[in-house]
Amino acid sequence: MDAVRVEPFPHCIICGAQGVSLYRDLPDRLFGVPGFFQIKQCKACRLVWLDPRPIPEDISKSYENYYTHSEILPEEKNPQPRPCASARDALRLAILCGYFGYRHLHDSHVLCLFGPLMAKIPLLRHRAVYDDLRERFPHYQKRSDNLLIDIGCGRGDYLKRMKDLGWNVLGIEPDPASADLAKARGIPVVNKTLEEAHLKEGMADQITLQHVIEHLPDPAATIHECFRLLRKGGRLVITTPNNQSLGHRVFGSSWRPLEPPRHFFIFSSRSIEFLLRRSSFQEWNIHTLSTTAAQIYDHSLLISEQRQTDGNVPPPPGRGRTAFAAKEALLCRLGLPYGEVIEAIAYRR
Numbered sequence: 001m002d003a004v005r006v007e008p009f010p011h012c013i014i015c016g017a018q019g020v021s022l023y024r025d026l027p028d029r030l031f032g033v034p035g036f037f038q039i040k041q042c043k044a045c046r047l048v049w050l051d052p053r054p055i056p057e058d059i060s061k062s063y064e065n066y067y068t069h070s071e072i073l074p075e076e077k078n079p080q081p082r083p084c085a086s087a088r089d090a091l092r093l094a095i096l097c098g099y100f101g102y103r104h105l106h107d108s109h110v111l112c113l114f115g116p117l118m119a120k121i122p123l124l125r126h127r128a129v130y131d132d133l134r135e136r137f138p139h140y141q142k143r144s145d146n147l148l149i150d151i152g153c154g155r156g157d158y159l160k161r162m163k164d165l166g167w168n169v170l171g172i173e174p175d176p177a178s179a180d181l182a183k184a185r186g187i188p189v190v191n192k193t194l195e196e197a198h199l200k201e202g203m204a205d206q207i208t209l210q211h212v213i214e215h216l217p218d219p220a221a222t223i224h225e226c227f228r229l230l231r232k233g234g235r236l237v238i239t240t241p242n243n244q245s246l247g248h249r250v251f252g253s254s255w256r257p258l259e260p261p262r263h264f265f266i267f268s269s270r271s272i273e274f275l276l277r278r279s280s281f282q283e284w285n286i287h288t289l290s291t292t293a294a295q296i297y298d299h300s301l302l303i304s305e306q307r308q309t310d311g312n313v314p315p316p317p318g319r320g321r322t323a324f325a326a327k328e329a330l331l332c333r334l335g336l337p338y339g340e341v342i343e344a345i346a347y348r349r
Contacts, residue, residue, distance in 0.1 A: 003034045004061045004261060006052035012042035013220065013265070014274045019051055023253040026260050029303050030311030031065040037260035041243075046268040048243045054261050056217065060175065062262045067312045068154035068178040095119050095128035096165075101140040104166055130161050132291060135345050136237050138206045140166065149204045149229065151194050151222065152212035156182030163187065170204075172197060194225050204229050209238045214263045220275060223346075227280045230348040236281070238344040242288050244268045246328045246338045247296045254304035256296050257340070259311075269337045272344050284346040288339030290332045293325040296340045 010019055019040030026037045041048045054062060090111060096102040098115015119125040129137035136158070138148065146168055150159050153171030155178055163169045163186070171189040173179040179191040190197045207226045213219050226236045241257035242248075243266040248255045257266065267275070269286050276284050294317075301318035302309045309315065331338040 001032060001034060001064055002061060004054040004058040006035075006058075006261075007055050009049065009051045009053050009264075010040070012045060012047050012049070013218075014045045014047055014271055014278070015042060017042050017044050019049065022048060023258070026253060026258065028062075028260060029309050030256070030259060030299075031062075031262075033062050033261055035261070039258060039260065039266075042271075045271045045274050046244065047271040048266040048268075050260055050264050053217075053264055059217075063175055063178075065312070066175075066178075066262070068175070068181070091118065091124070092128045095125060099125070100129075100137070101142070102165060103140075104142075131157075133158070133161075134289070134291075135343055136208055136210065136239070138162075138167075138235075141205050145203075147204045149199075149207045151207065151209050151226075152215065153182055153187065153189065154178045156185050156187035156189070158208065158210060159187045160185050194222055199229055201228050202231050205231060205234050207234070207236050209236070209240070211239055211241070213238055213240050214257075214265050214267070217264060219265060220278060223275065223279045223281075227348060232348055234348050236346045236348075238272070238342070238346070239289075240272070240342050240344075241266055242268060242337065242339060242342045244270075244337055245288070245296075245340045246324070246331060247293065247300055247340050249338075250324070251300040251304055254300050256299035256303060267342060269342055272342055276344065276346055279346075281346040281348065283349055284344060286342065286344045288332055288337045289341045289343055290325065290328040290339045292340045293328040294321045297321045297324045 012019060019042060022041040023039040026039065038051055039048060040051045093106055094111040094115045095118050097105060097109060098112035099119035126132055126134055147170060148162050148167050149170045149172065151172045153159055153173045156171055159169040159171050169187060171182050171187050172194050173182060173189050173191060174193050176191055179189045182189045207230060216222050230236065269288060273286055298315040298318045298321055299309065302315050328338060
């Protein structure tokens with residue numbers, strides 16, 4: 001793999017402050033891009049970013065071994081039997097139908113009368129939406145032109161699920177290898193950036209940026225374009241690593257989501273809010289999640305111990321992962337912004 005060419009990026013995109021050095025000489029310890037990389041931070045708004053960073057012509061080199069280039073997930077090809085599958089599916093359908101409005105999925109709606117009540121229990125509501133999509137899972141819009149747009153859709157995992165549930169979907173994926181994998185699954189994909197796609201104003205019910213905003217050279221421009229594309233009442237859902245997480249505090253430069261040179265920016269709840277304040281959105285809510293704490297712990301522990309790591313392979317469970325994940329979950333329940341992931345939902349009113 002050839003080394004990527006880089007360019008300086010010394011200033012914070014939110015407040016314009018000069019960055020101060022946070023970490024130096026970091027290798028790519030996940031996907032093997034050659035070279036060493038530097039990370040800076042803004043003391044004012046807590047943004048963290050890569051400086052220097054790959055030039056636009058070389059960004060694709062950072063993704064040659066990336067997981068979105070792998071084939072469809074093995075569990076999708078050969079799904080494994082689940083214990084109590086029938087009962088679990090009945091509860092899921094009751095919540096999807098009775099609370100989220102997916103009435104077209106089945107004909108008998110007796111149990112669905114209890115869907116709204118069951119959905120008041122967060123554990124049941126989150127388990128009902130596939131892959132624990134949480135706020136990324138939308139209420140169904142019963143219209144022929146309903147539309148979900150997923151920016152950076154990769155091989156189309158999320159959009160395949162939502163298409164199967166009755167949505168019109170559209171993926172935006174500039175990487176040709178990932179776009180081809182998504183298209184092979186029947187997902188319509190624009191093989192360009194969002195700004196290059198020139199889509200119609202007010203066409204989408206929901207737009208998702210699922211662990212994508214950290215990869216974007218200009219997050220503010222993308223958020224501006226998302227606002228333009230949303231219908232009134234539509235929403236933008238952002239998930240991204242949290243640089244104030246417990247994992248970052250514990251592992252420092254070995255924290256897995258730093259991921260140079262692919263992650264151009266690592267946000268905090270505060271810096272995401274500042275970014276949204278500079279946009280046309282006027283209403284949002286932001287919180288952090290601990291759902292990936294155990295996996296982040298396992299990867300970060302391997303990196304800290306300088307053992308062999310591969311971003312495409314789940315690491316073995318690390319000693320202490322359960323206690324770490326429990327502590328982070330407790331901190332999140334107490335309202336502290338220490339979860340590994342930021343989830344921000346912005347509404348176009």
